[in-house]
Structures are given as C-alpha cells and as structure tokens.
Amino acid sequence: MSSYEIGDRSFTSRLWVGSGKYSDFHVMHEAIEASGAEIVTVAIRRTDLNDDTKDGFWANFDREKCTILPNTAGCFDVKSAVTTARLGREATGSDFVKVEVIGDEKTLFPDNEGLLEACRVLLDDGFTVLPYCIDDPVICKKLEDLGCHAVMPLAAPIGSGMGIRNPYNLKIIMEQSSIPVVVDAGVGTASDAAVAMELGSTAVLMQTAIAGAGDPVKMARAMRLGVEAGRLAYEAGRIPMKLYATASSPLEGVIGS
Numbered sequence: 001m002s003s004y005e006i007g008d009r010s011f012t013s014r015l016w017v018g019s020g021k022y023s024d025f026h027v028m029h030e031a032i033e034a035s036g037a038e039i040v041t042v043a044i045r046r047t048d049l050n051d052d053t054k055d056g057f058w059a060n061f062d063r064e065k066c067t068i069l070p071n072t073a074g075c076f077d078v079k080s081a082v083t084t085a086r087l088g089r090e091a092t093g094s095d096f097v098k099v100e101v102i103g104d105e106k107t108l109f110p111d112n113e114g115l116l117e118a119c120r121v122l123l124d125d126g127f128t129v130l131p132y133c134i135d136d137p138v139i140c141k142k143l144e145d146l147g148c149h150a151v152m153p154l155a156a157p158i159g160s161g162m163g164i165r166n167p168y169n170l171k172i173i174m175e176q177s178s179i180p181v182v183v184d185a186g187v188g189t190a191s192d193a194a195v196a197m198e199l200g201s202t203a204v205l206m207q208t209a210i211a212g213a214g215d216p217v218k219m220a221r222a223m224r225l226g227v228e229a230g231r232l233a234y235e236a237g238r239i240p241m242k243l244y245a246t247a248s249s250p251l252e253g254v255i256g257s
Helices: 025-035 078-092 112-124 136-147 167-174 189-197 214-235
Strands: 004-006 008-012 015-018 039-043 067-071 096-099 128-133 182-184 205-208
Touching: 015 025, 025 214, 039 205, 067 078, 078 096, 078 112, 096 112, 112 128, 112 136, 128 136, 128 189, 136 167, 167 189, 189 205, 189 214, 205 214
Parallel strands: 015 039, 015 205, 039 067, 067 096, 096 128, 182 205
Antiparallel strands: 004 008
16 A cells, blocks of 8 residues: 655554553454554553563564554543653653543543643644544644644544444545544444545554454454555545446447447
C-alpha cells in the first residue's frame, strides 16, 4: 500500500492496534505481528512499563518494527491528560501522543473543550498530537486549525464493536481535512475496517475488536486483510450506485441484433 505521513515520520501499514486487554503479553506480541501494524498504542496509566522481565511488556514489544503511541486513556481533565502525556514521553522516548480527555464516564465520549485545551498545551510542548475526538466535522476542523498532526474520530463508542455508525459525518471529515484522518473506536470486525478505508480513512485504530476476539491472532490477520482490501477499493474507485439494473456485458454485436 502507499505510504502516508504522521508528523515527520512515514508509514505504510494503515492498521493501528492497541496493546491492552490481551490474556498476556505473548498473545499481544503474536497479534501485533499478525496485524502488520507499525503504530501501537499504549495506555500509560494502565501499563507497567517498568516490567522488563521475559513476560513483561518490553520483552514482547518490537521497537524495531513498531512506533509506540502513548495515550492518555482514563483522563477526565486537561491536567491529568497533559501530565500523563509527559510521563508517557519520559517512559517510552516517543513524542507521539494520542490525546484522550473523556467527558462522560458511561459513554466515554470526549470532552471537546478539554480536548482542545490539552492539545494546545501538548503542541506547545513539542508533541506529535493525535486527538481522539467525536465524529463531528466542526471539532475536527478546530483541532486541525490548532495544529494537530491528525484527527481520530470515533466510529462508535469505545469497545462497543458496533462498527461505522455515521459514515456521512466521517466522509465530511475526510473531505475537509488536509491532515490524516484515523478512524478510532467501535470497529467490531474486518468488514467494519474495510468500510472505514473505503470511505477514505488514512488508517484505522482498533484494540478490543482484536484482543477480545475468540482468536486474537486470527482476528488481527483478518483486520489486516480488511484494511488492505478497503484501501485498494478506495484507490480503485467504486462504480456509482444505481436504482435499476445495467447489463454487465456489452449489448453491441449481440446475435440477432
């Protein structure tokens, strides 16, 4: 697949994956390998990054293949999100950050005002800022104008597996954005990933859909193929939808005509 830029780095894989919710770090490692992902998110507040044993995170994370993307999952205000981002940079050496400022504990929807403020601070701190946001074209445009390096609108609530609930908003966001758009949250299976890519998404990020599957490694491979198929379909250009049939074979030269 064609490459794309995030900040000052270039990537080829358009499937981003998470590192949490696996039964153990060995399964995580195998699933990441099967996914072909080059960007892997890590919840700084929920991962023991000091564990360097053979069963720990670092022993099962390939820094040569993957860029680590610390995230501020679990943060409900600007101060905790900024502090967590800074701790993530110190712990991992990565200046990438997926910014989450959650506004509602039940739905885990983002707090728009808090998100804008946290991103403003982290951009001033020199981070490559990738905000997790609602699928709202207005907030996505504000984040782009602020200087964010990508926007990451949800497809459905985090971990819901509901798939692409509002393709129309996502399409508007993609059409208006001059920065990468990464569909994040709510993907349930490979067909959801394919739809996100067919809409024109730069990439798709998922965690629960893989880690929570009956066979995470097999699902990771399925997601990889879904993303690749969706991107190829987007680049090829689908035929227009019509209400009535159109003959699939040419009518010229038909016997008896």
